[in-house]
Amino acid sequence: MLELQRNVIFGQFVETGSFIHRMDARVKIVATFVFIVASFLVDDFLGFAVVVPLLVLIGVVSKIPLGYVLRGSRFFIAFLVFILAIQVLFYPADVPESSYLWRWGILSVSTVGLYTAGIIALRVILLYYVTTMLMLTTSLVDLTNGLELIFGPLQRLKVPVNELVLVFVIAIKFVPIFIEEMERLARAQTARGFPFDEGGALRRARRIGRLLVPIFISGFARADTLTIAMNTRSYRGGRYRTKLRQMRAKPSDWLVLALVTLWVLVAWMV
Amino acid sequence: MRSDGRLPILELKSFSYTYLEGTPKASEAVRDVSFRIHRGERVGIVGATESGKSTVVDSFAHLLRLEPGQVFYRGEDVAAPGYDKGRLRREVGILFQQPDSQIIEDVVGADVAFGPTAAGLSAAETRERVEESLNTLGLPYPDYRLRYIHALSGGQRRRVAIAGVLAMHTPVLVLDEPMAGLDPRGRKELLELLLKLQRERELTLIVCSASLTDASLLCDRFIVLERGTVVMDGPTREVLREADRLAELDITLPEPVVGAREMQKLFPDFPAELLTEDELETELLERLGAE
Numbered sequence: 066m067l068e069l070q071r072n073v074i075f076g077q078f079v080e081t082g083s084f085i086h087r088m089d090a091r092v093k094i095v096a097t098f099v100f101i102v103a104s105f106l107v108d109d110f111l112g113f114a115v116v117v118p119l120l121v122l123i124g125v126v127s128k129i130p131l132g133y134v135l136r137g138s139r140f141f142i143a144f145l146v147f148i149l150a151i152q153v154l155f156y157p158a159d160v161p162e163s164s165y166l167w168r169w170g171i172l173s174v175s176t177v178g179l180y181t182a183g184i185i186a187l188r189v190i191l192l193y194y195v196t197t198m199l200m201l202t203t204s205l206v207d208l209t210n211g212l213e214l215i216f217g218p219l220q221r222l223k224v225p226v227n228e229l230v231l232v233f234v235i236a237i238k239f240v241p242i243f244i245e246e247m248e249r250l251a252r253a254q255t256a257r258g259f260p261f262d263e264g265g266a267l268r269r270a271r272r273i274g275r276l277l278v279p280i281f282i283s284g285f286a287r288a289d290t291l292t293i294a295m296n297t298r299s300y301r302g303g304r305y306r307t308k309l310r311q312m313r314a315k316p317s318d319w320l321v322l323a324l325v326t327l328w329v330l331v332a333w334m335v
Numbered sequence: 336m337r338s339d340g341r342l343p344i345l346e347l348k349s350f351s352y353t354y355l356e357g358t359p360k361a362s363e364a365v366r367d368v369s370f371r372i373h374r375g376e377r378v379g380i381v382g383a384t385e386s387g388k389s390t391v392v393d394s395f396a397h398l399l400r401l402e403p404g405q406v407f408y409r410g411e412d413v414a415a416p417g418y419d420k421g422r423l424r425r426e427v428g429i430l431f432q433q434p435d436s437q438i439i440e441d442v443v444g445a446d447v448a449f450g451p452t453a454a455g456l457s458a459a460e461t462r463e464r465v466e467e468s469l470n471t472l473g474l475p476y477p478d479y480r481l482r483y484i485h486a487l488s489g490g491q492r493r494r495v496a497i498a499g500v501l502a503m504h505t506p507v508l509v510l511d512e513p514m515a516g517l518d519p520r521g522r523k524e525l526l527e528l529l530l531k532l533q534r535e536r537e538l539t540l541i542v543c544s545a546s547l548t549d550a551s552l553l554c555d556r557f558i559v560l561e562r563g564t565v566v567m568d569g570p571t572r573e574v575l576r577e578a579d580r581l582a583e584l585d586i587t588l589p590e591p592v593v594g595a596r597e598m599q600k601l602f603p604d605f606p607a608e609l610l611t612e613d614e615l616e617t618e619l620l621e622r623l624g625a626e
Contacts, residue, residue: 253437263420
């Protein structure tokens with residue numbers, strides 16, 4: 066049966082109590098940001114080769130099983146492969162003749178195209194991996210508080226920080242909820258003679274369309290309920306709220322951030 | 336009703352199930368659940384939340400990643416390779432806890448027609464089934480046929496969902512919390528309707544609930560679950576006799592039983608296994624007369 070939660074882990078939080086889980090959320094967010102910047106700066110395979118051991122280290126320290134992350138990224142990987150295939154096949158024609166490996170009309174495979182696609186793939190994977198790791202190791206409450214604290218100073222410039230963070234966090238939080246909802250819908254529709262677990266990949270994919278309308282309807286209903294719930298509890302932006310648990314970055318957190326920054330700098334330099 | 340020589344229509348053999356097995360999110364739902372249900376039985380499966388009721392329900396129509404050797408329909412292993420799951424689902428009708436999740440189409444008539452159409456019935460037969468099911472549930476066919484489901488009330492949506500399952504004419508009918516969200520009159524009507532249908536069509540009826548209130552009048556046998564295991568299995572009155580244990584398990588007792596338990600404070604030998612208020616009254620009068 067459709068157990069979608071296995072294949073999409075985006076937005077999930079998995080508590081393992083590891084060192085990374087216990088780190089200050091703000092430090093983790095900043096470190097993620099450093100990685101994001103790095104993914105744009107690093108532009109050769111050697112640079113990425115330098116970053117990989119750090120990513121492996123993060124994976125090991127977080128105690129989140131690699132198999133779980135990989136299986137949960139199946140749709141992402143399939144999508145990435147599709148994009149890359151397009152990127153390679155339709156690579157702009159201004160490449161030296163010697164670079165072509167295969168050519169047919171406007172379609173071609175060239176070493177230059179492959180190289181560019183490879184770099185893009187590594188960038189996207191790096192982006193995906195660090196953001197996924199951030200979400201897997203940081204509870205939503207910490208993520209919200211961390212983001213609010215980091216962007217808090219912008220409040221003075223009349224940027225609605227709390228509202229923006231809230232929208233961002235709700236968007237992430239709704240992904241696993243929708244996935245669970247889709248599972249339930251698929252199960253109920255299967256019971257009524259509309260199977261999701263039979264037939265080839267294409268037929269299965271086409272059936273997903275049957276879920277879209279009910280999922281949209283329930284999405285709107287959920288948003289509505291959430292609004293009412295927030296209003297009845299007199300929710301106002303975080304500006305007016307005080308926090309029971311103050312965030313405090315430990316020296317070890319700063320050390321990790323320094324390590325990440327240095328490591329990434331080295332990757333950029335080489 | 337029970338005869339152990341016959342082939343059971345549904346059987347679970349040491350059924351265990353863990354959601355998202357092998358991931359950090361794994362959660363065990365049921366462990367080593369075994370029972371047999373025979374054709375024409377009316378069985379209640381009761382338990383508090385998280386007792387594994389819904390998992391057991393889903394297993395009946397093979398809606399989980401089942402391992403072979405655990406769930407049998409008419410003696411056949413439903414998880415065996417090559418088993419016709421489509422046929423199983425045409426024979427085991429399930430009403431889910433949230434009726435909204437099983438509504439597929441926008442319009443009442445089209446939704447109720449979904450099951451029969453998927454089963455390959457002709458347009459005329461389908462129409463007949465839709466009309467019959469809607470009328471039975473007190474949603475007159477001409478008035479409701481073209482109504483939009485999302486504009487109906489919660490109780491009406493539940494009726495549409497039930498009509499959708501009834502229209503499939505399945506020999507086995509599984510209802511997960513069918514009474515939730517219905518007003519007292521709606522509950523009474525549904526109760527009578529289910530009993531009537533069960534007699535007429537010789538249905539095997541399975542009702543899931545956290546409450547014995549309506550189920551005790553509907554079922555002649557109860558299976559009680561606690562944290563994914565079977566803790567009681569027997570005829571209704573036998574199970575009700577263990578009222579204290581049921582209360583401990585957080586299962587809502589029928590009102591006559593609640594009354595009887597109060598009476599036990601006065602008369603220690605007062606029976607707990609009462610189904611109707613009339614029975615309670617008779618017992619009470621008997622004792623008061625004797626004093």
